[in-house]
Amino acid sequence: MDIQATKLALLKIILENDNSEFLQKLSDFIKREKSDFWDDLTEADQQEIKKGIKELNEGKKVSFDSFLKKIS
Secondary structure, three states: OOHHHHHHHHHHHHHHOOOHHHHHHHHHHHHHHOOOHHHHOOHHHHHHHHHHHHHHHOOOOOOHHHHHHHHO
16 A cells, blocks of 8 residues: 555545544544654754754854855
């Protein structure tokens, strides 16, 4: 069965189901399975982002215009 057929079969099961407990469990499962982009980043990328946030929180920032001048 290809992915589209699987999706349609699942959709049919969901639409025909009136069991609220089952549907809630399914909803909870789907929410848990959603991928967070953070988890897809490398450890180095995560550390760089954390460093940047820390610097911003400490008031260490550069205006956008200043940044553009720097890279031009």
